Amino acid sequence: MILNVSNLYKTYTRRGEEFNAVDNVEFFAWSGDFSVIYGESGSGKSTLLSLLSGINRPSQGSIIFNGIDFANLTDAELSAIRNDKIGYIPQDAVFLPQFTVLENIFLPRAIRNGKKIEVRDISELTDIDILSKLETLGIAHLANEMPAELSGGELKRASIVRAMVNKPDIVIADEPTSNLDEVNGKKVFDLLAELVHSGTSVIVATHDTRGFKYGDRIYTMLKGKLLPSGESDYGGL
Amino acid sequence: MNKSDSNLIIENYLRNPFRSFGLSLLIAMLASSLLVGGLFSFSLSKGLNRLSSRLGADVIVIPQGTEINDQSVLLQGDSKYAYLPEGSLEFIRGLDGVEIATPQYYLTTLSASCCDQKVSVIGFDPASDFVIQPWIREVLTEKLPKGAIVVGSEIRIEEKGTVKFFDREYPVAATLEPIGNRLDQAVFVDVSTLESIREAAQEKGVVFLFRNENPELLTYSSILIKLTPNADLERLSREIHTRFDGVQIRSRKDMFSGLEKSARILQIVVWVIVAFFLIVAVAAIVISFSLSTRERRREYALLRIIGFTRKRLKKLVLAESFLVSAVGTYIGLLFTSVAFFTFRIWIGEHVGVPFIIPATVEIAGVYAVVILLLHSVGPAAVYGVANKVSQIDAYAALREVEH
Numbered sequence: 001m002i003l004n005v006s007n008l009y010k011t012y013t014r015r016g017e018e019f020n021a022v023d024n025v026e027f028f029a030w031s032g033d034f035s036v037i038y039g040e041s042g043s044g045k046s047t048l049l050s051l052l053s054g055i056n057r058p059s060q061g062s063i064i065f066n067g068i069d070f071a072n073l074t075d076a077e078l079s080a081i082r083n084d085k086i087g088y089i090p091q092d093a094v095f096l097p098q099f100t101v102l103e104n105i106f107l108p109r110a111i112r113n114g115k116k117i118e119v120r121d122i123s124e125l126t127d128i129d130i131l132s133k134l135e136t137l138g139i140a141h142l143a144n145e146m147p148a149e150l151s152g153g154e155l156k157r158a159s160i161v162r163a164m165v166n167k168p169d170i171v172i173a174d175e176p177t178s179n180l181d182e183v184n185g186k187k188v189f190d191l192l193a194e195l196v197h198s199g200t201s202v203i204v205a206t207h208d209t210r211g212f213k214y215g216d217r218i219y220t221m222l223k224g225k226l227l228p229s230g231e232s233d234y235g236g237l
Numbered sequence: 238m239n240k241s242d243s244n245l246i247i248e249n250y251l252r253n254p255f256r257s258f259g260l261s262l263l264i265a266m267l268a269s270s271l272l273v274g275g276l277f278s279f280s281l282s283k284g285l286n287r288l289s290s291r292l293g294a295d296v297i298v299i300p301q302g303t304e305i306n307d308q309s310v311l312l313q314g315d316s317k318y319a320y321l322p323e324g325s326l327e328f329i330r331g332l333d334g335v336e337i338a339t340p341q342y343y344l345t346t347l348s349a350s351c352c353d354q355k356v357s358v359i360g361f362d363p364a365s366d367f368v369i370q371p372w373i374r375e376v377l378t379e380k381l382p383k384g385a386i387v388v389g390s391e392i393r394i395e396e397k398g399t400v401k402f403f404d405r406e407y408p409v410a411a412t413l414e415p416i417g418n419r420l421d422q423a424v425f426v427d428v429s430t431l432e433s434i435r436e437a438a439q440e441k442g443v444v445f446l447f448r449n450e451n452p453e454l455l456t457y458s459s460i461l462i463k464l465t466p467n468a469d470l471e472r473l474s475r476e477i478h479t480r481f482d483g484v485q486i487r488s489r490k491d492m493f494s495g496l497e498k499s500a501r502i503l504q505i506v507v508w509v510i511v512a513f514f515l516i517v518a519v520a521a522i523v524i525s526f527s528l529s530t531r532e533r534r535r536e537y538a539l540l541r542i543i544g545f546t547r548k549r550l551k552k553l554v555l556a557e558s559f560l561v562s563a564v565g566t567y568i569g570l571l572f573t574s575v576a577f578f579t580f581r582i583w584i585g586e587h588v589g590v591p592f593i594i595p596a597t598v599e600i601a602g603v604y605a606v607v608i609l610l611l612h613s614v615g616p617a618a619v620y621g622v623a624n625k626v627s628q629i630d631a632y633a634a635l636r637e638v639e640h
Contacts, residue, residue, distance in 0.1 A: 046632075046636070047632070050631075050632040053542070055538075055541060055542050055631045055632050056630075056631070056632040075546050075547050075548070076546045076548070079541075079544050079545060079546040079549075080544065082541075082542060082543065082544050083543055083544020084544070088542050088543075090539075090542065090635050091635070092635065094535045094536065094538065094539040094635065095539070096245075096248075096536055096539070097252065097536075098248040098249055098251070098252035099248060107241075107543060108543040108544060110240075110241040110244070111241050111540075111543060111544050111545065112544065113241070114239030114240060114241055114242075115239070115240045115241055116240045116241060116243075116244045117241070117244060162543075
């Protein structure tokens with residue numbers, strides 16, 4: 001088991017009143033496992049993913065990643081895991097505007113290795129795996145552009161490749177197909193499925209019902225609670 | 238700091254060159270003012286100290302109604318054709334409270350091989366002099382040979398070791414240490430050599446104007462007095478004024494208080510300018526970095542997501558401000574150094590107070606302090622901002638923009 005989550009809470013205060021954005025969540029994932037979390041906006045999907053990816057700390061509960069409890073890790077240890085073992089794809093793609101798309105993609109590797117960004121131009125790219133992913137998602141020809149030159153959908157696809165650059169054990173994607181048309185949305189799910197076949201665990205939060213056919217396990221998020229498929233008001237989706 | 242972080246910092250500096258360079262320019266101005274302030278302070282205090290140690294006289298008597306500046310005769314070497322009344326030296330020597338009184342003679346000439354500017358020739362009486370000869374003894378152990386001269390530090394000596402006045406050559410026995418004023422461009426001679434120069438001038442048709450009736454008599458331009466321990470300066474002044482019109486009497490205290498006041502005002506002005514630039518630079522850096530970090534919250538969130546620790550994020554912001562400071566510091570130091578050392582003689586002549594360029598070690602010390610201070614200005618100014626950035630809630634930062 002790569003991820004084991006139990007009794008997980010994230011509590012926020014809104015207008016003086018506390019509420020649980022994540023409410024007593026139990027969750028687990030194995031290597032080579034595709035989990036799809038479905039839910040409406042505000043249901044707590046993104047908050048849950050932020051906790052699972054280690055960029056947010058839970059109010060209560062435990063997240064055990066590869067046998068390590070996040071709660072016992074220092075900021076440096078958790079940051080190293082985020083860099084190397086977890087590929088997080090945020091809902092809105094964020095890029096450093098002073099670097100090209102390709103440089104942005106290789107940024108996590110540069111940070112891990114403590115070296116300058118190794119590839120400046122797509123013609124110098126020797127990492128066949130990354131090149132193939134860029135081609136699969138149809139953005140190889142945009143790799144040398146600055147982020148400001150790309151559309152939201154193109155950036156989204158580039159951020160998916162970036163999440164995979166360090167070959168993480170788990171990829172956590174928050175609405176990876178938002179901003180994408182049907183063809184590109186399918187390409188993204190196909191790519192994630194490919195990762196699963198190679199042994200990576202994938203967790204996707206989505207509105208997109210197309211993702212259901214890829215999922216080994218489907219969950220529904222409702223008011224902070226994570227329900228296995230068939231137990232929610234959306235049962236049978 | 239590893240290469241990936243350096244890469245981020247440099248790219249970020251270049252990303253908004255107007256902002257970055259604008260801030261660096263402010264730091265450059267601060268560096269410039271701080272360097273000038275440091276060098277000025279050093280130069281002025283060194284000049285005053287050197288001058289104070291050189292001045293052996295308690296009182297100086299000079300002609301009134303000339304263009305001679307109060308302090309410039311002895312302290313600045315600024316001499317015009319002005320001479321004291323005949324008999325004044327003998328009278329002063331006879332007064333109570335006068336331990337020694339010695340005359341000095343000033344000629345100013347353009348006709349010298351050493352210099353493009355006016356040269357002051359200062360003559361002293363070897364028998365009674367207690368001011369010039371101690372300076373000479375600092376650089377010349379034996380007695381000044383007959384006909385030889387001693388020159389200020391800025392007098393150019395010919396290859397054969399002479400300086401020529403009105404086609405007559407005079408061997409240079411020694412060069413004085415710099416004093417930081419126009420005395421560095423003066424030539425010091427004893428009375429017999431001064432007479433020789435006067436004769437040479439006369440042969441060339443140049444007649445120095447004397448106010449005395451006898452044009453052949455070499456008359457003195459000032460009288461330097463050393464007082465006895467319990468001398469009454471007021472009474473002495475009264476007696477001299479009663480006997481002679483057209484003289485003015487200045488005590489060492491008067492002369493130095495004026496100089497010290499000028500030097501102090503100059504230093505205050507310089508340090509006020511430094512403080513102004515410091516405040517402006519710090520304020521600009523803090524405001525600019527605060528605004529910039531607000532705009533870049535999502536970028537910082539991204540860096541957290543892809544593995545930056547809080548500490549590393551803080552270091553990144555501090556390093557960016559360090560780069561702004563370092564670039565500005567070196568630009569400022571480079572331009573100021575070129576300007577300062579190119580125009581140091583002009584500055585020395587125009588500040589109106591003794592001004593000596595510090596020794597190399599002292600200059601290096603001033604540079605080291607300026608570099609150290611200014612490299613830390615940026616990081617110190619943005620320390621609070623960097624702390625805030627390090628505490629950023631990456632998830633919240635992403636969502637703030639999303640919704």
